[in-house]
Amino acid sequence: MEPAPIPATDATVTRPGRRRVLRWLGGLTVVSTVAMVVTPVLGFLVPTRSGRAVAGGKVLVATTADIPAGGGKVVAMGSAPAIVVNTEQGLRAYSAICTHLGCVVAWNDLIGAIQCPCHDGRFNPASGAVISGPPPAPLPPLNVTVEGDQIFLSEA
């Protein structure tokens, strides 16, 4: 896309001073165009410094030792909080955002259920369904996969 070599810089038409300005301008055009294209492309190719090199798909959130049977834990799935619970039916995971007012829910060992600290909304750890309290809808489930002792979550 660079402009073609400047043709016919006829000395009878172009004064030397004007010619120098034109050359300078031509150089600037080429350099700036190349810079405008190359900078974002190279920048894009350089891996990001942020913690996650890739996003989406399965995210490693915990190890099986972190969540003993009958326990639960809020983990970070990318930037979103999720809750993993170890129920009698196996490991289950849900979005940890309460469906009532958007608070972050927590595991309550005493009642053996997922509980929102804001208004005591309680969710069934095996299904995410509302047991009691104000939440209007169940917690959206996430997919859990275990590889070795590592627990991965992904969008359902």
Place this chain on the structure above:
Amino acid sequence: MSPDARPRRSPRVVTPARRLLRLAATGLVAGGLWFGLAVTASAEDPTAATGGSPAASPGASPAASSGTATATASPGASSSAAPLVSAPPVPTPIAHPPAGDTNGCVDCHSAVNDKQAEISAAWEASVHAGADVGCADCHGGDPRSDQITVGMSTEAGFLGTPDRTQTVGVCGSCHANVEVMRPYNLATDQYAKYWSSVHGQRLATANDTRVAVCTDCHGSHDVRKVSDPNAKVFPLNVPELCASCHADARRMEPYGIPTDQFEIYAGSVHGKALLEEQDVRAPSCASCHGSHDAKPPRATEVVDVCGKCHTATQELYEQSRHAQLEQAAPKCWTCHGTHDVSQPGPRLFFHPEDPDYECSTCHDLTNRTLRLEIDRFANEADRRCDTCHHPDSQIYAQVQGIADALGGAEGAFEAAGMRIEDAARLGMITADAEVGIAQARTSLIQAQAAVHTTKLKLVSDLSTDARIKADEAQAMAVAKVDESTFRRQAMIVVLALIALSVVFLVIIKRQLDRELEGR
């Protein structure tokens, strides 16, 4: 209230003399001093006072409670302090020959006239028709016969329309019977509950037939299930149902009770949730007053009544200094009101200007004990911490500390929210900041709820937590806004470079065009 085992006494035998006797027997405490520190446990417990004959005059109590209420803390307090008249025994179901497949009553009545046809149709659409509860079950008579002289003769046990006093017994004869109700999985305590209600007590003690009986709420021929949205007792319809009598000034005039509860309730958070948002989980009249056992909650009960739904808040309140005051304690309604519960907010801390303090606001002048009267807090503008806590007091400073901590967190939360909106409006992806603010909201709501503990340290810790999280979310949003600004500045530079390139190309082009013309 369990029904008394004693033989049924007709309410009609209650003479004024008996009532006087009973009043004397239970003592003048029945007037409602139980909110004061001097009230004894026995007066608190209505079951302890149930003993003999129907007594006391609950008829006078509602009027008294809504009046000046010298020593009561709640509407209805005096009526609940009075001993209850026990429920009459459950009558046996009306006996009649089995109808079989025929229904002689409907055969004729559906053809008599429009009104009778309507009644027949209403019954056929009712839940009773489906459960084989027929005309004779309430009216007696012989449903097998299509002869008026046989089917509706007194010999056949025909009763006609049960009067309002009998109605409760007629319904109760089946509905209080565990064996009969088992297949329908229906409760059988409505009968006993009804007689314990203000309605039932008026009926029992004063034979006041203007009070609500079963049919007023459930209908007679057209009884529908509670889950039927067309039923008057469907949760969304309950406020209108109660208001149909209680908002009627003429009907309520003899009782001297207010008639604006429905209007006030409809404007409350509860009323809006139920009536406007049609959220069937929101409380109707019956949620706090009971339905069959309708009665205003007492001061000792209100925390449990509200706590039925507001479980987390109740738990926090129980930890508070307020809760320890027991009788003299400020309860839910002291700050939030009753029918007019509105969205709480920082306005609940202080009056805009210091109110006029009088000792009698909070103290019993005779013995200097603490004493809060619900009437003192009837006006929303008076439901403030500094209604009781004087600016010179230590507690006032603590309230200020709580208000400031919370205010700081709320301010940080709002500021972060606005910044995130700014960033989103600029087209930036704000997902991480939104997660941050969700965490801040969690802490903030906990901090706001922690006010119920009256503990400055807890509120200020949670507020600090909320503020830090909100500030983090705000920092993320600000970074995005800055990034957007940077992009726009970079855009100007790029546009300038492009403009220079275009100028260069145009100059070259013009040179070429001149050449072309020259040739």
Place this chain on the structure above:
Amino acid sequence: MATGQTAGGSRRTTRWLDDRTRLAPVLAAMVHVRIPMTARTWYFGGIALFLFGIQVVTGTLLALYYKPTPEAAYESVQFITSDVSFGWLIRSVHHWAANLMILFVVLHLLRVFFQAAYKYPREVTWVVGCGLLLLTLGFGFTGYLLPWDQRAYWATVVGTEIAGGVPVIGDSLLLLLRGGSDVSGATMSRFFGIHVLVLPLALGGMLALHLVLVHQLGLANPKKPEPRVRTADNDDEPLRPFFPHYILDELVAWYILLAVLVVLASLYPATLEEPANILDAGHPKPEWYYLAVYEMLKFLPKDIGILAPIVGLGVVIVWPFLDRSPEVLARRRKVVVGGATLIVLALVFLTWRGYVA
């Protein structure tokens, strides 16, 4: 004349290279054509070509981070937009260049139509050009789904439903497009495959053919019809060189388009709605370039509403064979120009209606 000013070193390199490729005559033939002085292209075709180039570059870059599965697509697009440096720019430029490309392909078609440039001997060029328009629309349709947010998902649901309304083959077409009965991971896989593999190859090939034809036939003269037999009499057309004169103008147009893209990407970056939720339809709406058809379906019976655009497109494709008159001046083609203007206005009106609805 183009090589006159090259420095000694580069001249030596050129000679070395040419010695080993023998491409100089080909290049010279490609570049040294002359075009009628009266030709007015407004550079629409060239701009569409430029935008396609942009799409190839930005699309390739996006594919480095994008993950075409329903579980990961949304997050990966979010990651590109908010985490990868210049990711927002690449994605926004891809987004805006896609829209502008469709706009300029259509403008190019309208220019050719109103100037009657599709007439002898350029009928085949027109048909190939129509094919390019269809491929561009296919790019838009398949690309729109890829972010897997609410807007993408539901636009695809209603878009494929329109295809499902085609009489007789509708149901099979719907199944084929979606790769199942619903818009799902299968849909995403085939849309992605079509978007990054099938369409670029097809468009690249057809574009090459289109350009070769344009090169061979030259630009049409909007003032008078192409003579069937060239004689000295009718060959006195004033001409100007394609290179560098026309190319320079084209370059200026490209720079201006680049500026437009930078402004759009900076002020209105590509956004991302909530992740696709199959339970919450929201307000589904197809992309703006399908809105006219979508809106038409509200007025017309379904069969007619769906068949009309298909028949219309068919007529457009074979138009050079239907319109046999050699006239090129608008004032001598009043019915055709007037009719087309009315149709364009109607489509603009329907699109506007659909947009504000």
